[in-house]
Amino acid sequence: MKNSTRITSRLLPLFVIAVMISCSNGRVQSSPAPGNAGFKVAILYPNGDGKTFDFDYYMTRHMPMVAGFIGENLQSYEIDKGISGRTATDRMPFLAVGYFYIRDLDEYNKAISQHRTEIIGDFKNYTNVQPVIQISEVTRVKNSKSR
Numbered sequence: 001m002k003n004s005t006r007i008t009s010r011l012l013p014l015f016v017i018a019v020m021i022s023c024s025n026g027r028v029q030s031s032p033a034p035g036n037a038g039f040k041v042a043i044l045y046p047n048g049d050g051k052t053f054d055f056d057y058y059m060t061r062h063m064p065m066v067a068g069f070i071g072e073n074l075q076s077y078e079i080d081k082g083i084s085g086r087t088a089t090d091r092m093p094f095l096a097v098g099y100f101y102i103r104d105l106d107e108y109n110k111a112i113s114q115h116r117t118e119i120i121g122d123f124k125n126y127t128n129v130q131p132v133i134q135i136s137e138v139t140r141v142k143n144s145k146s147r
Contacts, residue, residue, distance in 0.1 A: 038075060039105050043098040044132045047082065053095040055081050057126040063098055065122065069115040073108055075101040095129065101138070 045053055059079055067077050078099045082092035102108045112119065123131075 038101060038103045038138055039108070040136045040138045041100040041102065041108065042134045042136065043100075044134070045095045045097070045127060045129045046132065047092050047095050048129075051095060051129045052127060053129060054126040055079075055096060058096060058098070062122050062126055066112075066115075066119055067100070069111050069119070070100060070102060070108060071111060073102050073104050073111065075103060077101065095127070105135070 045051075063077060063079060067074055078101075080094075080097040080099075082094045082096060084090055084092050100108075
């Protein structure tokens, strides 16, 4: 188990970088299909012993910087600040989660790969956590009560 944890902790940074620079795998369309809102990039910062996160820096400097790199392809972005787990007394599973809502996945990949050194280099200014990235295709769901 310890060797597995050691290998995982060594490979995780490489995985995150690989995901950031080559998210398209042929199964996800580069442009959203009709009826879809586009794509969402979720950047999750797992909580744990000794992990730190400067939310103010992330909100006022890091996310706006990355949003600028994404440019016109960016529809919007959001930031969640973790406060608890399932109940008020449960430890929050994530310190923070950032979201970028984008129109075109290929354009996103191009922008991030052009600026990956700056993005990754900025991590040290707000956290000691290796983020986990997930890219999702967002489907619009109409509220059954709206007409």
